[in-house]
Amino acid sequence: MSEAILSVEHLTMRFGGLIAVNDLSFEARRGEITAVIGPNGAGKTTVFNCITGFYKPSQGRITMRHPDGRTHLLERLPDFRISQEAKVARTFQNIRLFSGMTVLENLLVAQHNPLMSASGWSIGGILGLPSYGRAERRAIEKAAYWLDKCGLTDRADDPAGDLSYGPQRALEIARAMCTDPELLCLDEPAAGLNPRESLVLNDLLRFIRKEHGTSLLLIEHDMSVVMEISDHVVVLDYGIKISDGTPSQVREDPKVIAAYLGVDDSEVEKVEAEVGL
Ligand SMILES: Nc1ncnc2c1ncn2[C@@H]1O[C@H](COP(=O)(O)OP(=O)(O)OP(=O)(O)O)[C@@H](O)[C@H]1O
Numbered sequence: 001m002s003e004a005i006l007s008v009e010h011l012t013m014r015f016g017g018l019i020a021v022n023d024l025s026f027e028a029r030r031g032e033i034t035a036v037i038g039p040n041g042a043g044k045t046t047v048f049n050c051i052t053g054f055y056k057p058s059q060g061r062i063t064m065r066h067p068d069g070r071t072h073l074l075e076r077l078p079d080f081r082i083s084q085e086a087k088v089a090r091t092f093q094n095i096r097l098f099s100g101m102t103v104l105e106n107l108l109v110a111q112h113n114p115l116m117s118a119s120g121w122s123i124g125g126i127l128g129l130p131s132y133g134r135a136e137r138r139a140i141e142k143a144a145y146w147l148d149k150c151g152l153t154d155r156a157d158d159p160a161g162d163l164s165y166g167p168q169r170a171l172e173i174a175r176a177m178c179t180d181p182e183l184l185c186l187d188e189p190a191a192g193l194n195p196r197e198s199l200v201l202n203d204l205l206r207f208i209r210k211e212h213g214t215s216l217l218l219i220e221h222d223m224s225v226v227m228e229i230s231d232h233v234v235v236l237d238y239g240i241k242i243s244d245g246t247p248s249q250v251r252e253d254p255k256v257i258a259a260y261l262g263v264d265d266s267e268v269e270k271v272e273a274e275v276g277l
Pocket of ligand 1: 015018019020038039040041042043045046047
């Protein structure tokens with residue numbers, strides 16, 4: 001079994017009197033696809049927001065481990081350092097692209113940091129230094145690579161806002177990959193996709209894991225995606241972890257069935273029989 005790339009320990013997030021995430025611990029392993037699932041309001045997005053620095057957890061520790069042994073405690077870092085230094089990238093439940101920019105420009109903006117440092121924070125770019133030219137070419141090559149992998153090459157010059165829903169989701173993933181993350185966090189990547197687009201997404205995520213060695217953490221409601229591609233599934237209900245294991249282990253866990261069907265554990269067998277499970 002590979003080592004943990006991300007360890008979440010005793011994570012708690014309170015909003016006033018509401019405990020959205022309650023003493024949650026789990027690990028995501030390097031090179032694996034880990035899914036966080038659970039009914040609406042279970043606390044999944046809150047966990048993502050804590051990992052990616054959008055929220056500061058009320059309690060708990062989130063450790064990101066790099067292959068060279070370096071570690072980052074994410075709860076102590078601002079969000080821009082989490083993406084730049086800890087190499088954690090994310091996509092959003094509600095797509096957040098620069099809709100007035102072209103598809104290609106969205107991928108170049110994602111590479112702003114290496115481009116800025118190559119330009120010596122503007123001077124080299126203004127003077128057209130060769131080192132900046134090389135960095136710019138590398139950025140365009142990387143963008144072209146991800147456009148190809150996401151089936152968007154023909155749309156490179158179109159405004160991102162003109163893409164339909166499925167291609168917009170793919171562009172968000174391409175944009176995140178342009179930052180060379182070690183951990184890619186995807187918030188409901190299959191939301192709004194038709195079954196054919198979901199299959200294409202599954203292939204893209206498997207490709208990212210296999211060919212780039214990127215570890216993936218995803219929140220997803222679409223069980224065809226979760227059960228098909230995940231190595232490991234963590235199930236939340238009311239902010240508490242109720243199950244943690246392989247897709248087949250959690251699928252058969254009575255607590256998970258009860259949470260999804262909205263019944264008590266003791267009633268699971270009866271309800272399963274009624275719905276033909
Ligand atoms: N910024 C916030 N302020 C107050 N309450 C919040 C905030 N963010 C989330 N919550 C509450 O925390 C709980 C968990 O919400 P969260 O969005 O994390 O759930 P979720 O599992 O991602 O749900 P869904 O599947 O519907 O997206 C909910 O009761 C929600 O109303």
